[in-house]
Amino acid sequence: MIRKKSLSAPYLVWMVLFIAAPLAIVVYYALTDKSGNFTLENLMTIGRYSSVFARSLILAAIATVICLVLSFPVSYFLSRLRASKQKIMLMLVMLPMWMNFLLRTYAWMSLLENNGIINRLLGLIGLGPFQMINTSGAVVLGMVYNFLPYMILPLYTAMTKIDDSIIEAAQDLGAGTIKTLLRVLLPLSAPGIATGITMVFVPSVSTFIISRMLGGGANLLIGDLIELQFLGNSYNYNLGSAMSLVLMVIVLLCMSFTNGFDDEDMEGVV
Amino acid sequence: MNKIVSLKNIVVGFDDEPVLNGLSLDIHDKEFVTFLGPSGCGKTTTLRVIGGFVQPKSGNVFFNGQDITNFPPYKREVNTVFQKYALFPHLNVYENVAFGLRLKKMDEREIRSRVSEMLEVVGLKGFERRSTTNLSGGQQQRVAIARGLVNHPKVLLLDEPLGALDLKLRKEMQLELKRLQQAMDITFIYVTHDQEEALTMSDTIVIMKDGNIQQIGGPIDIYNEPENAFVASFIGESxxxxxxxxxxxxxxxxxxxxxxxxxxxxxxxxxxxxxxxxxxxxxxxxxxxxxxxxxxxxxxxxxxxxxxxxxxxxxxxxxxxxxxxxxxxxxxxxxxxxxxxxxxxx
CATH class of the missing domain: 2.40.50.140 (Nucleic acid-binding proteins)
Structure with a gap:
């Protein structure tokens, strides 16, 4: 036992140095003012930015739902393919992830611009131009595009464990397509859905690159706000730390919600 | 006797490989019918054609005289016991058995009485709240059988349901299945490659090879009067x-x-x-x-x-x-x- 425990020592050191210690520092700054005195003012000030928090949560939630709706059929289709084909198709799903994140987002910028490729093509058939860049829609699009594979993969993994005969059993007992989906497929995919939601929602709610590049100044998100406190003109790392802390609590709450759902529904599955 | 299921010139092929070559067969009501043959003979495919899981390239399936060839599985009055049980892992024993009744929007009290009656019949009284994943193979098998029978189907399809059980349990279940079939007074269509199992349980045995029927008859007829060398060597030693x-x-x-x-x-x-x-x-x-x-x-x-x-x-x-x-x-x-x-x- 002791020997097995000692194997985790390197990670333990890592955790203390790079996770626990920075977290403590964040908490310290969040609860102090510039001269180092204890204060709750940073946390109180955040109320002023509640609209930004709300926008972040809403846009991230919309992106997560879109990812889920898009991924569910794709993942099911993938999980029913023959093993050899599954590998190729999974590669295709992952392919965009091999390209640099910034590059991908830049590509969307030039696509969505007022005189970008899409508007010019639409112009050829006499439509537009449409305002696409610098809208909240563009931000959601960027989130969905970048984080979609993180939804597909866990869903696919959960679904490969569902044997064809279980689907057939549901049909045999009188369930049509919708009933099979609701009563069998959905509950059995729940662990994948929970993981997928966490893996899409968390990076979406804290992103700042996507909102900056595709959303313009009007679609500021929490991530941008925090960045401004450390690198921007406002430069107030006490407030920035407080914001990070609040964001962390929100994410934690969201995760415990999805995990709770997961435990309840999947009791006795493993 | 009344014909409950009729197959007419059923042709099935997977990837251009023929599986059933124009198979025709009548199954009588309230019989225990066994499809017997070596693996790859088309017996499971025939069962799946009746269940609606395999669409034949040509030919027709009749149920009680009605052509059900194009009916999806959920519209057919048959239920299946799958080879690997295929119980719903997210539901407990009670909910697994109640699944079909709930889809029929049956009254909750009616569901409760029918599920407990069926669990009693298969000897799983008191197991209602148990998770299916903690049950032994034999118990899972009983849940699968109860889940099918609780819907009162006219025909129960069983796809090598005893394959994963040990010999002693298999023999017990053989007798129990026969008893169940007689008690419920319905048709059982049973697929197996085990000739002894077929002889023990069946009223009628359908011996298949390479997608064709070799002989149809009662166990005694088939044992004593095999029609060809294949049947003779497959049923017992000869x-x-x-x-x-x-x-x-x-x-x-x-x-x-x-x-x-x-x-x-x-x-x-x-x-x-x-x-x-x-x-x-x-x-x-x-x-x-x-x-x-x-x-x-x-x-x-x-x-x-x-x-x-x-x-x-x-x-x-x-x-x-x-x-x-x-x-x-x-x-x-x-x-x-x-x-x-x-x-x-x-």
Whole structure:
């Protein structure tokens, strides 16, 4: 036992140095003012930015739902393919992830611009131009595009464990397509859905690159706000730390919600 | 008897490989019917055609006289017990059994009474709240059977349901399935590759090979009067030798003429003769119709299995008395024990 425990020592050191210690520092700054005195003012000030928090949560939630709706059929289709084909198709799903994140987002910028490729093509058939860049829609699009594979993969993994005969059993007992989906497929995919939601929602709610590049100044998100406190003109790392802390609590709450759902529904599955 | 399921010229192929070649079959109501054959013979595919999981390329499926060829599985009045049970892992025993009834929007009280009645029938009373994943193979099997039967289907399809159980449990379940079928008074269509299982449970056995039906009949008929060499060798052990039908009631094989009970063959028609190992009587060499040398003797529990060489042919004999290896023995075969089949290819 002791020997097995000692194997985790390197990670333990890592955790203390790079996770626990920075977290403590964040908490310290969040609860102090510039001269180092204890204060709750940073946390109180955040109320002023509640609209930004709300926008972040809403846009991230919309992106997560879109990812889920898009991924569910794709993942099911993938999980029913023959093993050899599954590998190729999974590669295709992952392919965009091999390209640099910034590059991908830049590509969307030039696509969505007022005189970008899409508007010019639409112009050829006499439509537009449409305002696409610098809208909240563009931000959601960027989130969905970048984080979609993180939804597909866990869903696919959960679904490969569902044997064809279980689907057939549901049909045999009188369930049509919708009933099979609701009563069998959905509950059995729940662990994948929970993981997928966490893996899409968390990076979406804290992103700042996507909102900056595709959303313009009007679609500021929490991530941008925090960045401004450390690198921007406002430069107030006490407030920035407080914001990070609040964001962390929100994410934690969201995760415990999805995990709770997961435990309840999947009791006795493993 | 009433025909409950009829298959007419069913053709099924996967990836251009034929699986069923124009199969036709009538299944009577309230019978225990077994599809028996080696793996790849098309028995499971036939079952899946009836269940609606395989769409035939051509041909029709009739249920109670109605053409249901294009009906999806959920519209068919049959239920299936799957090979690997296919229980819903997210539901407990009670909810698994209640699944079909809930889809029918049945009244909750009715559901409760029918589920508990069915759990009692399969011997799982008190297991309602248990998770299906903690049950033994035999218990899971019972849940699967209860889940099908609780819907009161006219036909229950069973796809090698006992394959994963150990021998003792399998034998128990065989008897129990037969009892259930009689108690529920419905049709069971059962798929297996185990000939003993088929003989134990069935009213009718359908023997299949390469997507074709070889013989349909009751267990006794099929055992005693196999129609061809394949059926004879698949159902139990057999001595199959070439012979010539001399005239009615007389056949020549192994260099000797024997009296038999078969007639209606052409004069000197080439035939195959089937003799079951337990039907050969061992006698002293001078009194035998045939004589042979014992090559080896194997103890099989109830009987001894002997391999006896006679004029280049190796006979299998089952006898309760052992002979010595190397001993010269005589063999006698009564007229009733000789089964004549028309010569089949292969």
């Amino acid at each position: 001595n199959i030798i070439d012979g010539i039908m001399l005239r009615d009631f007389s056949v020549e094989f192994a260099g000797n003429a024997f009296t038999c009970v078969d007639k209606g063959f052409a004069h000197n028609e080439l035939v195959q003769v089937v003799i079951r190992p337990e039907d050969i009587q061992v006698v002293p060499a001078i009194r035998g119709q045939l004589t042979g040398v014992v090559k080896d003797v194997i103890f099989k529990g109830v009987h001894y299995e002997m391999h006896v060489e006679q004029a280049g042919y190796e006979w299998i004999i089952h006898s309760t008395q052992a002979s010595e290896p190397g001993e010269l023995i005589g063999m006698c075969i009564g007229p009733d024990e000789i089964h004549i089949m028309r010569r089949s290819e292969g």
